[in-house]
Amino acid sequence: MFTNLINTFVLAWQYTLSHADEFILALREHLFLVTISMIVGILVCVPLGIWTARSKRIATAALNTVNTLRVIPSLAILFLLIPYLGLSSTSALIALIVLALPPILINTDAAFRGISPAILEAARGMGMKPQQILFQIEFPLAAPVILTGIRIAAVEVIASATLAAFVGSGGLGIYITRGFALYDYSILFVGAVPVALLTLFSEGIISGAQKLIQYPQ
Amino acid sequence: MQGIVFDKVSKQYKNAAAPAVNQVSFTVDPGSLVVLLGPSGCGKTTLLKMVNRLFEPSEGTIYLDGVNIRDMEVTALRRQIGYVIQQVGLFPHMTVAENIALIPSLLKWEKPRIQSRVDELLTLIHLDPLEYRDRYPAQLSGGQQQRVGLARALAGDPNVLLMDEPFGAIDAITRASLQQEVMQLQNQLQKTVLFVTHDVEEALLLADKIAILKEGALVQYDTPWNLLTNPADEFVRELINADDRIRQLTVLKAKDVMIKPSHHEQVLKKVQQRTDLRQVLSLLLSSPNAVVAVTDSSGKVVGEISLQQLVLE
Ligand SMILES: Nc1ncnc2c1ncn2[C@@H]1O[C@H](COP(=O)(O)OP(=O)(O)OP(=O)(O)O)[C@@H](O)[C@H]1O
Numbered sequence: 001m002f003t004n005l006i007n008t009f010v011l012a013w014q015y016t017l018s019h020a021d022e023f024i025l026a027l028r029e030h031l032f033l034v035t036i037s038m039i040v041g042i043l044v045c046v047p048l049g050i051w052t053a054r055s056k057r058i059a060t061a062a063l064n065t066v067n068t069l070r071v072i073p074s075l076a077i078l079f080l081l082i083p084y085l086g087l088s089s090t091s092a093l094i095a096l097i098v099l100a101l102p103p104i105l106i107n108t109d110a111a112f113r114g115i116s117p118a119i120l121e122a123a124r125g126m127g128m129k130p131q132q133i134l135f136q137i138e139f140p141l142a143a144p145v146i147l148t149g150i151r152i153a154a155v156e157v158i159a160s161a162t163l164a165a166f167v168g169s170g171g172l173g174i175y176i177t178r179g180f181a182l183y184d185y186s187i188l189f190v191g192a193v194p195v196a197l198l199t200l201f202s203e204g205i206i207s208g209a210q211k212l213i214q215y216p217q
Numbered sequence: 218m219q220g221i222v223f224d225k226v227s228k229q230y231k232n233a234a235a236p237a238v239n240q241v242s243f244t245v246d247p248g249s250l251v252v253l254l255g256p257s258g259c260g261k262t263t264l265l266k267m268v269n270r271l272f273e274p275s276e277g278t279i280y281l282d283g284v285n286i287r288d289m290e291v292t293a294l295r296r297q298i299g300y301v302i303q304q305v306g307l308f309p310h311m312t313v314a315e316n317i318a319l320i321p322s323l324l325k326w327e328k329p330r331i332q333s334r335v336d337e338l339l340t341l342i343h344l345d346p347l348e349y350r351d352r353y354p355a356q357l358s359g360g361q362q363q364r365v366g367l368a369r370a371l372a373g374d375p376n377v378l379l380m381d382e383p384f385g386a387i388d389a390i391t392r393a394s395l396q397q398e399v400m401q402l403q404n405q406l407q408k409t410v411l412f413v414t415h416d417v418e419e420a421l422l423l424a425d426k427i428a429i430l431k432e433g434a435l436v437q438y439d440t441p442w443n444l445l446t447n448p449a450d451e452f453v454r455e456l457i458n459a460d461d462r463i464r465q466l467t468v469l470k471a472k473d474v475m476i477k478p479s480h481h482e483q484v485l486k487k488v489q490q491r492t493d494l495r496q497v498l499s500l501l502l503s504s505p506n507a508v509v510a511v512t513d514s515s516g517k518v519v520g521e522i523s524l525q526q527l528v529l530e
Pocket residue numbers: 230231233237255256257258259260261262263264415
């Protein structure tokens with residue numbers, strides 16, 4: 001069993017070396033999908049979350065929407081989009097963005113909502129302008145929780161970007177589908193292991209950033 | 218018109234049956250400490266927050282040094298008013314120094330000036346700059362946090378200070394020492410202070426004048442001495458417990474009852490203007506001629522007290 005596993009790894013490594021050009025392309029496609037959907041997710045959800053945190057009605061509407069989106073499996077979204085957008089990386093990107101939205105929005109909303117009213121009152125009372133309060137007080141205080149949301153989104157997006165292979169937009173998923181088709185675990189590993197490593201890497205980077213901005217509680 | 222003037226100020230909250238503040242008029246003299254006193258819900262916080270425009274009055278006008286505060290830019294107004302609240306509201310992601318430096322940097326002071334101001338204020342509130350400058354609020358005790366809150370409010374050298382139950386959440390012993398510090402600071406700095414409390418002892422101890430509020434209306438505005446000796450009605454009499462004479466002596470100060478100095482002997486025992494009357498009485502009882510001299514902070518004799526001044530007509 002154990003030697004089998006080692007063997008599979010060795011085979012996977014050899015496969016990677018012999019398909020180096022293809023692998024690097026797949027990795028780049030994967031990173032492209034992840035980066036774009038994370039950037040869009042952050043650009044949409046952080047401002048939206050700040051807004052929802054200030055208004056209860058908007059918050060309920062927005063959070064219900066993303067929670068509904070969340071229960072639809074990414075694969076289903078992908079297949080629903082194919083008739084409209086075809087087999088394209090746009091379909092894959094949309095499915096991934098939908099996946100990235102909820103954790104970032106929910107955490108941004110909670111982070112801003114959780115800031116003590118006394119702190120905000122002190123800031124206003126001492127004559128800070130709304131923009132100064134936002135950037136000098138609220139953002140730094142909300143950042144750790146927002147980063148947690150970004151971390152959760154990143155983990156989901158990195159894993160789910162493998163689905164892009166189903167719609168022909170490449171990514172590390174091609175090795176997973178190929179491994180299944182050929183019933184060859186070593187090829188499957190060529191996709192799965194880098195995905196796992198990317199996940200760990202992104203978690204490491206983000207928790208490092210969180211440590212950096214952490215203040216004594 | 219100097220200091221803070223309230224002119225028929227009212228505040229009606231939406232959906233509230235009665236106004237939270239009702240036709241309140243009085244003047245806070247520059248350099249004096251006025252306490253807003255009254256039971257919970259009587260409108261103290263509402264009245265205070267109208268001064269730095271966290272709330273706007275529904276009626277009436279507030280003047281600061283003769284200027285209608287509505288005619289001032291709201292952030293400019295707030296930057297010249299120090300604000301201290303019970304929950305302190307220090308910024309937890311900033312060090313003590315950064316918290317204190319915030320208003321000076323909003324006011325665009327030069328870096329070196331800000332730094333020396335931070336150290337000066339920490340020294341003033343009895344926290345060693347070297348030890349405390351770089352700590353975070355979470356690394357301070359409650360009393361130390363409130364001291365830093367006070368230093369932060371004083372940082373821009375405002376003429377006016379608003380304090381809303383600043384020591385309400387602090388244990389009795391620390392509160393007493395903070396009260397002493399506020400008195401010392403007030404002797405030194407002579408700010409125009411509006412101080413909210415529902416602690417009668419604290420009010421009598423700190424106030425030059427006390428504004429007593431009841432259901433949004435101003436019931437009496439007077440010195441501690443006059444409130445104790447001439448309460449306007451039963452409500453005031455009961456609120457400040459005007460009949461307990463010994464208690465009065467512990468909260469009233471030498472300057473409340475002193476008369477013009479007439480004795481010139483250097484042998485008189487001396488007390489400070491803010492020494493409480495119980496200590497004065499104790500000294501009087503042990504002085505051969507039953508007179509003590511009252512001195513200002515520079516040691517100059519400004520008044521005297523004999524037993525007669527402690528007796529009510
Ligand atoms: N933001 C608000 N909206 C509506 N009503 C309010 C608001 N703030 C205070 N009130 C009401 O106005 C009245 C006066 O409240 P205020 O906070 O000024 O009292 P207070 O004297 O400071 O009381 P406490 O000693 O408990 O702090 C109360 O009846 C209160 O319920």
